[in-house]
Structure formats: structure tokens, C-alpha cells
Amino acid sequence: FPEVEALISLKDFYRNFNGKFSIDNSLDTLISNYDHKHIILLGGQKANQITEQISKKIAIPISYDTKGNLTVHGGIFASVPDDGSPLQEDYALLLKCNSPFGQDKKLFVLAGNHGAATEAAVRFTVSSKGIAQIARQIGGDDFLAIIQARIEKNSPKEYKLVKCWRFQEIEP
Numbered sequence: 001f002p003e004v005e006a007l008i009s010l011k012d013f014y015r016n017f018n019g020k021f022s023i024d025n026s027l028d029t030l031i032s033n034y035d036h037k038h039i040i041l042l043g044g045q046k047a048n049q050i051t052e053q054i055s056k057k058i059a060i061p062i063s064y065d066t067k068g069n070l071t072v073h074g075g076i077f078a079s080v081p082d083d084g085s086p087l088q089e090d091y092a093l094l095l096k097c098n099s100p101f102g103q104d105k106k107l108f109v110l111a112g113n114h115g116a117a118t119e120a121a122v123r124f125t126v127s128s129k130g131i132a133q134i135a136r137q138i139g140g141d142d143f144l145a146i147i148q149a150r151i152e153k154n155s156p157k158e159y160k161l162v163k164c165w166r167f168q169e170i171e172p
Contacts, residue, residue: 006042006110006122013126024050035101043118044070044111051111057100058107060144060170062093070113070146073170075163077146079113087151090114092121094134094145097167112149120149120156133161142167 007023014021021040024033031053045052045064055062062072069078070091077091092112099105110125112118124130124147134145146163149156 006115006119009119009122009126010040010042034099036105037099037101038105039099039101039107041107041109041111042122043115044113047115047118048111051109054100054107054109058097060095060097060167062095064113068113070111072144072146073163073165075146077113077148077162079117087114087116087154090117090120090149090151090156091162092117092147092149094121094125094143094147095167097142116151116154116156117147117149120151120159121147123156124159124161130161134164137164138166144170 027049029050031050034050039054041048041051041054043051045055046068065071065076067078067082069076069082070093072093079087079091080089081087090113092110095107095109097107099107110118110121112121134143144165144167145161147159148162149159151157
């Protein structure tokens with residue numbers, strides 16, 4: 001389960017900074033539980049019901065086509081292959097913006113076409129170069145970024161930033 005690996009990586013990362021967070025399961029948590037909290041969501045709209053509900057509240061064009069490929073800001077970021085065969089390449093998005101539940105809180109989404117890409121997004125985020133690379137391109141602004149991952153045996157082996165926009169550049 002790559003998402004579990006991703007969660008462990010996030011917990012270890014936050015522990016290094018004495019950060020604490022609670023973990024909620026999107027299957028049995030009400031969206032109202034996220035009021036007045038900073039939110040980190042793992043998984044795309046198909047895998048995580050809360051990601052789907054919150055994506056509608058922030059009203060940006062993030063969706064998935066019928067094969068589960070990410071479509072955002074006029075581009076399609078397709079898994080290779082996208083026919084259910086073992087993945088070789090996949091994509092994930094990183095989204096940082098204000099929480100729809102309050103301007104003083106932030107929302108961070110790490111969502112792949114598949115679990116391995118979600119894990120790649122987390123690895124990119126907690127790496128020494130990941131978020132710093134985005135910051136060099138756009139500063140400290142909120143953003144939407146696309147990560148490409150090379151996958152072997154359902155695990156990300158390499159990952160890199162392929163696109164990045166300031167959040168205000170993608171708002172409808």
C-alpha cells in the first residue's frame with residue numbers, strides 16, 4: 001500500500017520538526033471535522049472522498065478522465081500504461097492553498113493517479129530539494145505542481161517536478 005508508506009514518510013518528516021497531526025480516515029470522517037484545521041489530504045478524488053468534497057469547495061479545475069488520468073489546467077497527465085497493466089510512469093499533483101474552511105488555515109493535497117504516484121508526491125515534498133524547487137520558481141505563494149514518477153513494482157523509483165503554477169494562475 002503506497003499510501004501507507006506515504007503516511008509514514010509524512011509522520012517522520014513532521015516528527016523531525018516536533019510537528020504533530022491527527023490522522024482521519026476519509027471513509028468515516030465528516031467534512032465538518034476539518035473546520036478550523038490545517039489539512040493535508042493524501043490521495044485523489046477517487047481514493048479519498050474528502051479530497052473530492054474539498055476539491056469542489058476550492059473550485060479549481062482538477063479532475064480525472066475515464067481512465068483515471070489527472071486533468072488539470074488544460075493538460076492531461078496520463079499514467080503509462082493506463083490500461084491496468086503494471087505502471088511504468090505516473091503523475092501526482094501537489095496543491096497548497098487556503099483552506100476552504102478559513103483563510104487563516106492551509107490545505108495541502110498530495111494526490112496521484114495511483115497510490116505509487118501519491119507516494120512519489122510525498123517523497124518529493126519531504127526531500128531536501130522538493131518544495132525548495134517549487135519555491136525557487138514561484139516564491140512562497142500558494143501553488144499547484146505536477147510531479148512525474150517512474151514506477152517499478154508499484155513503487156516510485158524516481159520523481160521530478162514537471163509543471164508548477166501559482167494558485168492564482170489556475171483559479172477559474
